[in-house]
Amino acid sequence: FDSYPRTLEKDSSLLAARNCDVLFAPNIFEVYPGGLKAESTVHVPDITKHHCGASREKHFDGVATxxxxxxxxxxxxxxIFGEKDFQQLMVIRKLTNDLCFPIEIVGVPTCREPSGLALSSRNGYLNEEEHLRASKLFAVLQQTKKALESNEDIVVARQQAISSLTENGFKLDYLNIASVDTLLPAKDADKEIVILAAVFLGATRLIDNIRVSLTD
Structure with a gap:
């Protein structure tokens, strides 16, 4: 949490350029008046167990809270939430529905550099060589999508993707192929699929995903 990039000044300038009327940027004492450990938490079940939730214990409890x-x-x-963190978007949609918030949750497509690398404040932690290499993540996701669209077996396609990431110098957190609706491992009968990946380049953790629509 302490190492997460904070770019309030830059974000404020971007919003001002877009004629934003109000920016709400509370400090930690306004949001957590009793301190982090004294706060009640919100837990979203099931959908948080896998992917990022498997390797980052209680991460989504913090997000949901x-x-x-x-x-x-x-x-x-x-x-409005970006689709780059697809699992987070699905968690927030479930949270909103389960707790009856009268709020429309809108997912927006991932913004990318010309190389295909998903835009992220974490990219600033990459050195020049890592930044060039990072674009391979989305390239592997695209290759895996094409393989699935060509009727490649899901297990085989996943293993090929993992091998490609490793060969390109990524340290794997996970690469999973899941049903869009449940985020459970995809089955042959599933037609709407998402390929989700989290990797490390050096000390920097990167996430990305790509949707796949299959036809008979």
């Missing part, structure tokens, strides 16, 4: 606080403080009609 802070988003619930934000929704209660702001009371928005609509909230």
């Amino acid at each position: 802070i988003v619930t606080k934000l929704f209660n403080m702001v009371q928005p009609d609509q909230a």
